[in-house]
Amino acid sequence: MTERMVEKMSKEQQFLVNQSMLMMDNFYDKELDLKRSFEENSSQHSTRSSAHYALGLLVRNETGDVERAVRVLHKVLDMQYDAPDEIYHGTFRTRPDAIHPPVGHYAWKSFAPGTAYFLERTFEKVSAQFIHNLQDADSILTDQADAKRMKQLFHDAVNQILPPVWISYDPNWREFIACVCAIMTAEFATLVPGTLLERMDQAMELAVQASIDRRMSDAIPMNTNIELMHIFITHYYGHRFNHTEWIRHSDEQAEAFLREFDQFGGTFAEFNTTTYYGVDLSVLGMWRKYAFTERLTKIGHKIEAGLWNNIALYYNANLENLSGPFARAYDMEMREHSSIGVFLYLLLGEGYEHLAGINCESGHDPLIALVGVDVPVEAVPYFQAHQGDRLVQKQFMELCERDEPHANRNLCTAKAWIGANRMMGAMSGSRNTNGQMYPATIHWQSETGERYDLRLARREVGEGWNTHLRGLTFEADVTKDSLVIEVELDTADEIEIYFEIRGPSIRQQDILQEQWRFPGLVCDVKAEAPEPSVLFYVNHAEIIYRYVPGESANKMRFELNIS
Numbered sequence: 001m002t003e004r005m006v007e008k009m010s011k012e013q014q015f016l017v018n019q020s021m022l023m024m025d026n027f028y029d030k031e032l033d034l035k036r037s038f039e040e041n042s043s044q045h046s047t048r049s050s051a052h053y054a055l056g057l058l059v060r061n062e063t064g065d066v067e068r069a070v071r072v073l074h075k076v077l078d079m080q081y082d083a084p085d086e087i088y089h090g091t092f093r094t095r096p097d098a099i100h101p102p103v104g105h106y107a108w109k110s111f112a113p114g115t116a117y118f119l120e121r122t123f124e125k126v127s128a129q130f131i132h133n134l135q136d137a138d139s140i141l142t143d144q145a146d147a148k149r150m151k152q153l154f155h156d157a158v159n160q161i162l163p164p165v166w167i168s169y170d171p172n173w174r175e176f177i178a179c180v181c182a183i184m185t186a187e188f189a190t191l192v193p194g195t196l197l198e199r200m201d202q203a204m205e206l207a208v209q210a211s212i213d214r215r216m217s218d219a220i221p222m223n224t225n226i227e228l229m230h231i232f233i234t235h236y237y238g239h240r241f242n243h244t245e246w247i248r249h250s251d252e253q254a255e256a257f258l259r260e261f262d263q264f265g266g267t268f269a270e271f272n273t274t275t276y277y278g279v280d281l282s283v284l285g286m287w288r289k290y291a292f293t294e295r296l297t298k299i300g301h302k303i304e305a306g307l308w309n310n311i312a313l314y315y316n317a318n319l320e321n322l323s324g325p326f327a328r329a330y331d332m333e334m335r336e337h338s339s340i341g342v343f344l345y346l347l348l349g350e351g352y353e354h355l356a357g358i359n360c361e362s363g364h365d366p367l368i369a370l371v372g373v374d375v376p377v378e379a380v381p382y383f384q385a386h387q388g389d390r391l392v393q394k395q396f397m398e399l400c401e402r403d404e405p406h407a408n409r410n411l412c413t414a415k416a417w418i419g420a421n422r423m424m425g426a427m428s429g430s431r432n433t434n435g436q437m438y439p440a441t442i443h444w445q446s447e448t449g450e451r452y453d454l455r456l457a458r459r460e461v462g463e464g465w466n467t468h469l470r471g472l473t474f475e476a477d478v479t480k481d482s483l484v485i486e487v488e489l490d491t492a493d494e495i496e497i498y499f500e501i502r503g504p505s506i507r508q509q510d511i512l513q514e515q516w517r518f519p520g521l522v523c524d525v526k527a528e529a530p531e532p533s534v535l536f537y538v539n540h541a542e543i544i545y546r547y548v549p550g551e552s553a554n555k556m557r558f559e560l561n562i563s
Helices: 011-026 047-060 065-078 115-136 147-159 173-188 194-217 224-241 244-263 276-290 294-313 340-348 362-371 380-384
Strands: 390-399 409-418 422-428 440-445 451-460 472-479 482-489 495-502 515-518 521-528 533-536 540-547 555-562
Touching (some): 047 065, 115 147, 173 276, 173 362, 224 276, 244 294, 276 340, 276 362, 294 380, 409 472, 482 495
Antiparallel strands (some): 390 409, 409 422, 451 495, 482 555, 521 555, 533 540
16 A cells, blocks of 8 residues: 555654644535635635645545545636636635626726726725715715715625625635645645546646736736745646746746845845745745756745744744734734744644644645745754844835835835843834734733733724725834834824734723833833723723824824833
8 A cells, every 4th residue: 555645754744734634624514525714604615725625635645535635626626717808717716605706897908007906096086086975965965874884885886897806806816726736736646536637737727827917917916925826836837737938937937036035135025924924934845845947946945044034033932923013914923823833843843732733724734744844054043942132123125015016115124122021023114005014013921921912003993904094104113122103194084093912911900091011011101192092802902092084183103111
């Protein structure tokens, strides 16, 4: 009997595969042959997660696993859009019950780069003017009418005609699922039926060409993790299909990526991110293991080593976390919505299993076990023990994915103080509209070892933080014991600028207007801002400063002196 892939792996790799598969088995729906989503409502199914589950089944290869993997992947391939004239051609439904995007109204290939940006900005302005006109027409829109609701109805109408990216389709599913198909083909071509291989190849012809069309049109810019995947799939399938144009494209993209990476000492647009560094490391592992050329292997090795050195620079081994500020992140905790801890467990081994605990990214773990970890020797000590207090600073060119092309790159500075039991981060230069950018952060632990974090965030009143908002800029700076933030607001919307604090034993009586007292940390606060309100939840608190256009000053300033 042929040795199973998992049997060839190290103890740590086997741990990752077994733990991940136990979780994914529990979310598998036998009736649909798809995996339910871990991070959302468990009744919803995810095509991307299902593809990762199929890969994990082939790695484990217990009785019935191969047959199940084949069924699951066929079901995923059923979800691909084959609509050559549409902007979502070649990508996949995010879930089986997703409504098909609008058809026939968007000749996107005939437009100039940045069409998505200009359409979004145009309809924002049209909707604002539409609401203004309705408000002027007293007989149509009364004082009791909800202007925000009217705006939403207008945007809903637009979205029923033009396919809204991230709402009716996700273009990144091309790259995510194509990477899984490439690894399946590279590792398990003799294990799965030829009919499945043939069908995967047909799907990849659509997905990879559509990915190239997207990249060359710049209709929807690619963030770093997607760009790395794009280079890999065009390289892998270019060589597999002997498509010389795909190979040339991949080579050019890889060289351009390396040039930008080298520009500011080894950084890229998606810099210092708990969430996306895990994906970056996974894809660079694919470059390392599955590249067809020595040149791509060499480029990938340099980028992977540089990325690990950046992670080490901002890492605190005592807190077992990455310091902010974060260019893009879902969470302040490295072990939530992230795979970085999984890679560190592979590096550090027994005793560090807690770094690889189950989270919404754990479906990637069999893939990570396959590609392994390659940390440069000079970075390793930073993950084993705190390497001394330090003030660190790196520059990078951010990508503002929803800004005008040729004006969507800004030089940013990510500065952080890394102390034994406290680290603080500050971002300057960013003009990103994305709520995933955390411009000011603090992580610390108390004398009893309890861990806390604080971040500065923003949201439109009544909405969530993970949205794109225009007209808000943050400039922050940090020293060993201070954090200063300046905020400018040029928007007609009511905005909440707020500090979110997470950790145990936070008490309302300890949050005063001029001083915040938390276990292990005291902040003396100088705020040039409206009087704050404080909200308490089960696991966190928010200190909120509300901006009201026409009533509040359009600038706020916060100085936090830490002791």
